[in-house]
Amino acid sequence: MANGDSGAVPLPTPGPSVGAEIPRNGEDAPPGGFVQLLTPEGERVDSVTTADGTTYTVDFTDDEYRALYRDLVTVRRLDAEATALQRQGELGIWASLLGQEAAQVGSGRALRPQDMAFPTYREHGVLYTRGIDPIMPFGLFRGVDQGGWDPNEFKFNTYTIVIGAQTLHATGYAMGITMDGKTGNADGEAVIAYFGDGATSQGDVNEAFVWSGVFHAPIVFFCQNNQYAISEPLERQTRIPLYRRALGYGFPGVRIDGNDVLATFAVTRAALDQARNGQGPTLIEAYTYRMGAHTSSDDPTRYRIASEVESWKAKDPIARVKAFLTKQKIGDDDFFGDVDEAATKLALDLRERVLAMPDPQPVTLFDNVYPHGSPEVDAQKAEFVRYHASFEGSAH
Structure with missing residues (x-):
């Protein structure tokens, strides 16, 4: 499952259509629905078929389910350690991923080894899935370096602070690999560009949509809609669901439950495979929630109410996987304890390395x-x- 060939099983589909509606609309879904394969209660949904005929499902082994849970817990624990380090004056700033673990782990694990990712400054979970030493971004936020990993080695570009700029970088890269003849088959390359809901109001992002659509670039635009562009709620950014914006640029858009690691994996893997096979871009809107502050310099209590945060806690991406593993007897107390212990050990080791x-x-x-x-x-x-x-x- 980890960047391999098993896992998601997107069923054969006709050529991608535009603006596909999603029939599923559970109690926790926004108006219009989203693709969900694991409910907040840990109940498995076999498959979801969108209006354009695309069916999404996953076929994981027990070990792969457990590995996803381990990833989710680990990246959350590392993120918590980073927040603590910033509060103690050891980092200049930190952008937490709390609440967005499923969107990042699911999409990161959906990438194949040859795919290239272009992150913002919050994709610590994707970075982890690409096999990069998790200490690497800490040098950036501590002011020691500009981010110490090799983008070519790990197929993961350096963090981009300028909002939305990475979508143009990703589009140019995607156009380039097409010109180099590296697409058009199952072994071809694809590109994924990460950004938030607020970035969709940036000119760079819309220009990237235009160029990618016109040149049929092999790219997936992955929008983590965490409901707030710093302090502005989503309704101040758009009058329609973000995934439907793809219609105006001539490529498909789909909304997923961004707190569902299974749906995230399935849809991202399918979109990337479509891109590498010459079917052009896709916009994925991962409907999720930023549980913490935008960055450590932000105070979210000034623009959102506590009851809203509490309602999203019930949709926690890690809790639902744990509930699923427990119900399916895939994970027990010993397993969960081992995962917690290993994550804590890694976080404490990370702390010592940062301080050194x-x-x-x-x-x-x-x-x-x-x-x-x-x-x-x-x-x-x-x-x-x-x-x-x-x-x-x-x-x-």
Whole structure:
């Protein structure tokens, strides 16, 4: 299941249609419904068929179900440790994924090894599924480096802070692999671009939609609709469901229960496979909720009420998988305890490694601007050194 060939079983479909409606509309679904394969109570839904004839399901082994649960618990525990580190002054800022674990783990595990991902600054769960050392983003948020992983090695681009800019980067990359002849078959490459609901109001995102639609780029746009663009609720961003915006750009859109790791995997895997086979883009709207603050500098109590947060707690992505495993007798107390213990051990190890990070000297900020140096940067560096030297021996 982990980036392999087993797992999702999208049934054969005709060519992708546009703006497919979703018949399922459970008690926890928004108006118009969404694809859901695991309810908040942990009940399994065999399959869901959208109005365009696409049927989504998964066929996991018991070990694969357990592995998904382990992923979810681990990324949440690492995220909690990061939040604690920021509150203790060890990180400059942190963007928590709390509540969005299923959207990230499900989509991350749906990627095949050759696929390329373009994240925002919150995709710690996707990063984890790509096999990247989870300490890597901590250097960025601690101010030690700019993110230490190799995008080419892990097929996972560096974090993008500018809202929506990564969708254009992803679109250009997707157009490029088409030009290189790396699509059009089951072994081809595909691209996924992550962004939030607020980013859909950015010009960059809409331009990416235009170019991808016109050039039939092999890309999946994965929108984590966590209900708030920092402090603005969804209704201040759009008058229609976000997935239906795909209609205007000429490619299909589908909404999933973003707190359901199974539905996320199934729909993302199917969309990526369609893209790699030459069927063009798809917009996935993962309907989820940001349980914490937008970043550690945000106070969500100023713009949302406690009862809303409590209602979403009942839809917790980890609790439903645990309930499913328990009902199916796939996981027991010993298993759940082992997962918790391993996640805690990894988090504590991560904490020690973060605290051991060396603090770079301020002058090193000039060292990696250009690969072969620059007279202008050299002059700026020299002035910076002189300026700091002027304070030596000063009482101030």
